Each structure stands twice: as structure tokens, then as C-alpha cells.
Amino acid sequence: QTEQDWQWDKTVCRFCGTGCGLMLATKDGRVVAQKGDVENPVNRGWQCVKGYFNAKIMYGQDRLTQPLMRMKDGQFHKEGNFVPVSWEQAFDEMERQLRKTYAEKGPEGIACFGSGQWTVQEGYAMNKLFKAGFRSNNLDPNARNCMASAVVGFYSVFGTDEPAGTYDDIEHTDTMILWGSNMAEMHTVLWSRIMNRRMGNPDVRVVNLTTFRNMSSDGADLEIIFKPNTDLAIQNYIAREIIARDAVNWDFVNKHCIFATGPSDIGYGLRPDKEYAFPAEQDIIAKELKVTLDKYEAIGQRRKEGEVVEQNSRGSAGAHWSISFEDYKKALEPYTLEFVAELAKGDDSESLDDFKAKLQQLADLYIDANRKVVSFWTMGFNQHQRGSWVNQQVYANHLLLGKQSQPGNGAFSLTGQPTACGTAREVGTFAHRLPADRLIGNPAHREFTETHWKLPAKTINPKPGSFYGKIMRDLEDGSVTWAWVQVNNPWHTHPNANHWIKAAREKDNFIIVSEAYPGISAKVADLILPVAMIFEKWGAYGNAERRTQHWREQVPPPGVARGDLWQILEFSKRFTVGDFWGEQPVPGLKAAGYEDGKLPSILAEAAEKGYSPDDNLYEVLFATADNRTYAWPDPVAKGRDNHTVNLLGDGWFVEKALWQEYVHFGRGVGKDLADFDVYHRDDVRGLRWPVVDGKEGTWRFNEQYDPYVTEGAGFEFYGKLAKAIPSGDLDGVTDATPAPLPGKAKIFFRPYAAPVEQPDANYDLWFSTGRVLEHWHSGTMTRRVPELHRAVPAAVLWMHPEDARERGLQRNDLVWLESRRGKVQIRVETTGRNTMPKGTCYAPFFDEGVFINKVCIDAACPISKESDYKKCAVKVYKV
Ligand code: SF4
Secondary structure, X not given: OOHHHOEEEEEEOOOOOOXXXXXXXXXXXXXXXXXXXXXXXXXXXXXXHHHHOOHHHHHOOOOOOOOEEEEEOOEEOOOOEEEEOOHHHHHHHHHHHHHHHHHHHHHHHEEEEEOOOOXXXXXXXXXXXXXXXXXXXXXXXXXXXXXXXXXXXXHHHHOOOOOOOOOOHHXXXXXXXXXXXXXXXXOHHHHHHHHHHHHHOOOOEEEEEEOOEOHHXXXXXXXXXXXXXXXXXXXXXXXXXXXXXXXXXXXXXXXXXXEEEOOOOOOOOOOOEOOEOOOOHHHHHHHHHOOOOHHHHHHHHHHHOOOOOOEOOOOXXXXXXXXXXXXXXXXXXXXXXXXXXXXXXXXXXXXXXHXXXXXXXXXXXXXXXXXXXXXXXXXXXXXXXXXXXXXXHHHHHHHHHOOOOEOOEEEEEOOOOOOHHHHHHOOOOOOOEEOOOEEOOOHHHHHHHHHHOOOOOOOOOOOOOOOHHHHHHHHHHOOOOEEEEEOOOHHHHOOOHHHHHHHHHHOOOEEEEEEOOOOHHHHHOOEEEEEOOHHHOOEEEEOOOOEEEEEOOOOOOOOOOEOHHHHHHHHHOOOEHHHOOOOEOOOOOHHHOOOOOOEOOOHHHHHHOOOOOOOEHHHHHHHOHHHOOOOOOXXXXXXXXXXXXXXXXXOHHHHHHHHHHHHHHOOOOOOOOOOHHHHOOOOOOOEEOOOEOOEOOOOOOEOOOOOOOOOOOOEOOOHHXXXXXXXXXXXXXXXXXXXXXXXXXXXXXXXXXXXXXXXXXXXXXXXXXXXXXXXXXXOOOHHHOHHHHHHOOOOEEEOOHHHHHHOOOOOOOEEEEEOOOOEEEEEEEOOOOOEOOOOEEEEEOOOOOXXXXXXXXXXEOXXXXXXXXXXXXXXEEEO
């Protein structure tokens, strides 16, 4: 073969939220080469080591190529072995089980674990099938455990979701501050851009705030190792310093901000468990940390007495209210340098004075009027029992300084998954959301969605569904018994995993897992559906700088594997609207104005719209998208065993029709996306929204760059969007309510609160988990790439050498890593890319053989419901 025979096409990386562009070469139905796309402004041709192997993930030897179902004596049996079945058999059983569950439990009895790795069209189709077709909101993506806390931060501070900045900030700024974000491993190409900027500009500074020394420390000018959870206190120290040094940008703050706070007693977002107590947070603060919160509590007292400027929510965990600057300042008083340094110093080998000096340097960098500052974060903030609060705090400091929404100035939340922004957030695949910032709990939003979908009024169930961790609990208590997993490995990645696997397997549950490889969730499943992988289907992703990138199918999938979208649409063809649109049992609807206990029938309204109960669900939901009728290439109906149809010819208009229907949601409300064909032009490498009059948006909320800002306002924190999309009752599920404010951002005070579990005499070490550069999430794809597997074949436990010695351990010893929830065997590592401070250990979660999530705690931020993977208490001892 010569390169002349190869066909090259633009595409995107399958992995992280950076969103690098790739060029892919195909020949005879196989990917033969790939390279970074030099035309793509995100990565300019660079890739990280995972990125190089995008194509190889498709060619693992144990790729699933046929549906597999647990069978005994020729039929489905919960305790049977996996047996290959046809798509028809698979869908027959799925349908039978769904009908059974629905008849018993109605829409509340079914659920879907979705994904921030779904393509936009996949997420959009499943969202529509569940929320309009099945009338169930029990659909939640794994993005819940990735960046739900960031979403709360955006909504509550700005009244709208998603980052204000762009990656160009890196080239515009003087100062980059990483808050618990090991970008050198997790956003490697962005890190290369940071290092490029740093090395070419001696005045640029990079700070790495972290709980242990990692690869990002190598490129940092200042490394601050803090004790887990104390970032909340450090943020408050910086805010206090800004005020103490008279550095508040009053012109900016007076015009564009208000001050706010909320209740401190919001719990830990999960049920109390026999094995560990949940002490009242103020007790911990008062007894262990000796902080006097009198002044903070006084604010709460005045709230009770009615001294409230603005009350934004009906008292859920996301409730908050306005306060005066004086109250804000008083609340910060306890966070002196001395107090915060003693609380937060994370490395015993460092002196308190040295740590204090570092905190002062950090404050200096933020406050220096001649410096532009960008703060980056990802899971370190988001996977935090106070994840929503710490997101709000980082904005507070940027807003106080007026360093927000300008080139090189701003707080920038990165995403872990490739389309956490594009699919989870923009499409609204969360249990409480609808497309483009709309909310299930808001009647006007439901009505807009129903009208746009040409569906009867009251189709959408007004009760927000179960979030990710709640679906796990629903499967345990039997309130959900039918669940479909797509692009996601929930029983590998959810914390306290043993507990949830047992719950899922022991009950009378029917679990369907669409998967490319047999990971842990596939083993939990009753039915496995083989999927087409990224280059075997069309799709679109949205990255962390709001850049939407589309790609075309390049090669066919193996065997009879099919894309997730194909699976969604084909399954929908099995039902009529009459199956779901009659009266349904849904307890707890009274608050939404529905007769308690019933979701009303919409068959009369449907008849008025010309629908009969016998109309096929697929036809009603999908075949009329964009007023076009289309047919998906249908190998089952046409009796084909193999994927002989090149979807380049057949499938594009399904994707296009869904896209064109979807984009109407964002237009006019600040989330404008371009037409399908624009993204597929050769000269386009994605576009950052809002795309208005053919021009992409850059810095949101800034009049110079954002067409949604009122002329002459300078900055506007989206009064227009807040007006267009009024606030809704979130039923305490998640997301603080968008502010009905005239375009102002909120500067929140949030107190430090200790985590629910801390090292003690029995479990004496902090433990944290995360990723490694070479592997993607649960490793189902990257562990099939020989080069990546050889590079990092197994997870190891990084420990401080003295911690190891004190336990009679040395490097490479096999140990038990044990928490109150479970234990795993793992080998000790005391050197290499991570250097742990004494008292803290770390292991990545990619390795199925070292099942780290058995150990992790299922504590969550009570506002966002995002799990905390970054801290729990463990003990380590020799096997
Ligand atoms: Fe770029 Fe992330 Fe892919 Fe690496 S994994 S090539 S940084 S998108």
C-alpha cells in the first residue's frame, strides 16, 4: 500500500474534553493511519500519547460484535450464561422486560445511565425517547460524576451554564493557576500550550495547587500542596486578602455583581450509612477546627428574621440569598493567613512559614493589577463534597478583581469527557434538564420543548428524574427494575462499587449495557448490545471551550455491532404512542400542579394534534424531524447479517435531521449552533458557540466578543438569557436556580466544611483516585491498545516512602488497600510520576483488576449530587 491510496478525513479525538482534531486515513474499510490535525486551532497538530492510539482502540481482540444475552434452556434467564443472540431476539427481550416494568411501575420504573461521551445526536435521541416517548426523566449521564458541580457554579453565579473563556486565554494571560487539576496528564495538549506560553515568556507564572506532587508540578513556578478539602479555606483566604489589600475592583463589582450566600447545614448528599456517621458540619468546624462561625451564622439568623434582599429558591440545597458587602467581609474574617495555613498545609516536610509564604505569593499573583489570571480546574473541585461551593468561590475571586470574561482573565472550568459540554449539558441529558439550559421543573421550558417537538401539551413528566447515584439506589430498592447503559461503565466507575453491583445483580432487575468491550458493567448486564465506536459512526462532540466539532463515519463496525443512535431509534420502533401516553402512576406530582399520584393521559391532546394511539413511537418522535421522513439503514429488517451498507451514503441525513431539529433550542438564547453542513465544510474545524451571523463567539458576557451583551453594558452576566429562560423549581435535585437578575453575577461566600470521612486511628491515610495519562477512564478501550497497556499495565498505589516503611512495606510489595467499604490488592509505588506527602496515597481507577471504586466513598455534593472521589480514609497493609 502507498499513502496515495489512503483517504484522509478530519475527525476528533475520542478521549478528553480538550477536543483535539485528528486526521484519519482509511483504506479498504480499515483505519490505516492517523495524525494530529495541524489545521485544528485546539491542538495545531499535537496529540498526547492516548490520542496517538485513537484508531487502535477499535481493533482489540475481544471486541463485542454480536448481542449477548443471559440464557438458559433457550430463553432469557437472570442466572444464565451469555449466549449470542440476534438483534431481533435482543430487542424482543428488552421490549418484553420494559413492558413488564412499565405496567407495574410506570415511567418511574425505568432508567438510563447516559454519557458525556455520547455524540450530540445520540444524547439528543435518548433524551427525546425517554422524556417525551417513555415520559420518564430517569436519564442521567456519567457527567453527573464529572462536572455537575461546575454546572451548579455556572448557573448560580451567571444564570447560565458553560465556560466564558476560550483556550486562547492561555496565549493571552500572564498567570495560570491550576486548582487540583493535573493538566500535564489529563489535558495534555492544553498543558503543552501552557508550557509553550511559559517557556517563551519569562514573566508568565504557573501555579500548581494539589494534594500531592504530580507531573504538572514539573512545569510550575509555584507548587502548593494542601490538605484534601481545604481548597475551600484557601479560596476564602484569597478573597479576604483582596479586601484587606483594598484590591476590589469596585467599578466592576458595583456594575456587574451582587453578594450572596446560602445555608451552611446542607448535609452530604447521601443516605446515612451504618458504617460511618455523618456528623453535623458545624460540629466539626466548631470542635475540630475551632473556627467561630458566629458572624456567618448571624447572617443566616437575619435571613430567618426576614432581612432578605432576594430569595432565589424555595429552600432546596441550592437555596441562596443576597447579602451586603459588609456581611460578606465579616464572613471572611476567620480566614486569616495563620488560620488557613495551619488548616491547609499538606506536606509535613514543609515549614508553616514556607507554606504561609506560598499562600501569600498566590494571593499576590491574583491581586497584582498588572497581571492577567486564568484559574483552571476539573475534578479536584468538582468531585468534592462541597463541589458546588468551591466552584462558586473561584468565580468570587475573579469577580472581586474584575478579572473575568476577558482575553487572558477568567475562571475556566475544564471538562474531563469529550462532550460533557456538548452532549450532557447543551443537550440537557441530565434528569432535571431539557436542551439549551431549560429545566424539567419549569412549566414554560416544558411547553417550549413540547411545542418544538410537535407533541401534545403535558407530554413531559414535570417531576425531575433520579440522578446517577439515585438510580443506583433505585435499582437496589426495586423502584427501578429496567435500566439501559450507553457509552458508560457505571458499575466500574461509581464509588462504593461492590455495594451497587450486588444491588444490581441480586434484584429482579433487567440491565442492558451497550458496549464495545466486556468491562465490569457488561458483566453486570443481562443483555449486552455491541456498539459501533467513534470512527464507525457519524457524530458531534462539544469541548470545554464551547467548540462543536462534527465528524463522518470512516469505517464499518465489526460483526453486527451498531451505533448507539441506531440502537435507540430501532428500539423505539417497537412501540406505539398509546403504550406510554395514557395515565401513568407517578407519585409526588402535586407540587407541579398535577393530581397527586398520576401523570395525566395526553391521548386527547394527541388526537387534537392528529396522532392516534396506534401511531408508531419512532415515527412520531424521530421520523418527522426537520419535517423530513427518513429511513435508517436497517440490517435487521433487510435480513443482512453484516454491515454491508456504507453509511457515508445512507446515514448522514438521519444525523443531519436530528441536528437541525436540535439547534433550534439554542438559537436566540445565547447557545446558537450552526447548521450541520457548516461543520462538515473542509475549512471548518469546529465552531465555538454562540455562532451568530456566521461568526463564532469567544469571550462570553463581554460586549466586545459576545453578541448577546446589551450595547453599552460592557459586561452583562446574561440578563437576556435569564429573561428568556425564567428560573424554575428544581425540586432540590440539582443546580441552584438561574438568577432573575438584571445581568449581574453573584459573588458567593461559602464557609470551609470538613469532609464526612477523615483519617482516624483505624483508617489512617487519606486516599484519592483519578486517571493516568495513558488510560481513559475505566480502561476498556485503552487497555486494548498494546502500546498503552505495556506503558501502564496495572494500577499502583503511590505512597510516601516513610508511610510504606512504617508499615513494613517497600516498593512493589503487594498490599491490601482497605476502607470501610471494601478492599483491593495493589502494588506499592514510592517513586515515579507522583510524590505523595506523608499521610496521603493515590491510585488510578482504570484497572479492572484493581477495582479502586470498591474503596471510594459514595459521599456527594448535596447540591450537584456529584460523587467525591478525591478523599476518603483508608488503611494499607501487607497481603
Ligand atoms: Fe487531545 Fe485529550 Fe485526545 Fe490527548 S486525550 S489527544 S489531549 S483530546
